[in-house]
Amino acid sequence: MIKKYWKDFLSLLYPELCYNCDVALVEGEDKVCLRCYRDFPLSNYHQSEPNPLVQIAAGNEKVKGGYCYMKFNKHGVAQKLLHEVKYKGNSAIGVLLGEWFGKYLEKELTTLELDGIIPVPLHKTKRRKRGYNQSEIIAKGIQNVTGLKILNEALIRTKNASTQTKKGKVERWQNVDSLYKVVDKESIERKKVLLIDDVITTGATISMAAEVLAESGVNEIYFACIASGK
Numbered sequence: 001m002i003k004k005y006w007k008d009f010l011s012l013l014y015p016e017l018c019y020n021c022d023v024a025l026v027e028g029e030d031k032v033c034l035r036c037y038r039d040f041p042l043s044n045y046h047q048s049e050p051n052p053l054v055q056i057a058a059g060n061e062k063v064k065g066g067y068c069y070m071k072f073n074k075h076g077v078a079q080k081l082l083h084e085v086k087y088k089g090n091s092a093i094g095v096l097l098g099e100w101f102g103k104y105l106e107k108e109l110t111t112l113e114l115d116g117i118i119p120v121p122l123h124k125t126k127r128r129k130r131g132y133n134q135s136e137i138i139a140k141g142i143q144n145v146t147g148l149k150i151l152n153e154a155l156i157r158t159k160n161a162s163t164q165t166k167k168g169k170v171e172r173w174q175n176v177d178s179l180y181k182v183v184d185k186e187s188i189e190r191k192k193v194l195l196i197d198d199v200i201t202t203g204a205t206i207s208m209a210a211e212v213l214a215e216s217g218v219n220e221i222y223f224a225c226i227a228s229g230k
């Protein structure tokens with residue numbers, strides 16, 4: 001009891017603030033206030049026809065569906081939260097985003113009977129620098145809600161993005177097919193997987209990862225991201 005009063009007292013002095021609107025959080029709220037949570041700009045892409053995420057992988061017939069949590073707006077809530085995860089080392093927000101996303105999709109994901117989640121991998125140098133792969137952290141959150149397996153060892157990123165950014169657009173496209181490689185074919189063969197990335201913008205990288213998975217014998221691929229500007 002004393003501990004609780006002490007905690008309440010401390011939170012009066014140093015309240016935890018909403019990462020989106022800076023209002024002091026109250027009990028039961030975590031990282032964002034209830035008002036901001038209710039106002040998340042949900043994409044509902046999986047209910048749109050055509051689905052913008054499936055469209056980015058046109059030509060890859062294994063890509064069957066796509067789920068995006070929020071619309072990506074400049075300075076919007078998705079950008080703020082993902083910035084914390086990617087550049088401030090705040091992996092707890094990543095897990096929470098995954099859990100919220102998992103709850104949002106729980107019915108759909110259960111119906112799909114997926115074999116597992118594949119987080120789009122980072123190059124090992126980048127992963128080491130950041131300390132974690134944000135897509136993997138988000139996948140963990142989804143796993144907490146759905147119990148889905150994370151197939152973490154199947155796919156690797158063979159090249160670091162920083163070596164790519166200086167090149168021209170055309171050259172980059174020519175290079176992009178060698179970005180990912182399947183290293184454990186057996187674990188994904190004939191499987192139905194959810195390929196997850198934190199943000200999908202042009203869709204070039206996730207499409208390439210999907211291409212490599214399709215070539216390696218995956219049966220069905222579903223895209224998922226926390227935010228997309230599509």
Ligand SMILES: [Zn+2]
Pocket residue numbers: 018019020021022023032033034035036037
């Ligand atoms: Zn708020």
